[in-house]
Amino acid sequence: MPTVKIKYDRDACQGHNRCYMLAPELFDTDDEGYAILLVEGDVPAELEEKARLAADNCPEFAIEIID
Template sequence: MRIRTHRDTCIGAGRCYLVAPELFDQRDDDATVVVLAEQVTGTGLDKAREAADECPTRTLYLTEE
């Protein structure tokens, strides 16, 4: 699975980073999401799904590309 974002909707809440710091970071200038690992499998996939569920603006989503 691949992690995708709608960066224009990110408000910098940081929930993705708190759930999975190995997959996400935040930009220094505006705190918006930075995806560190676009392709995920196994436990990374579980964490990516949890992060997407926790996102208050639904900025994160997963695709099967």
């Protein structure tokens, strides 16, 4: 079964926190409110939709889904 990975660009992140609100299983936030990517490597299949949601709602285009 094909899996996806998440590419998160910390330099582009401005702390909008949209990913953390939509996909807390995949993103946490640090003390200043910037995102922390919680998964390394393949995204569990059941979270793939949430990963895409996080990417599609980032105002800064800081999250990319690699198919």
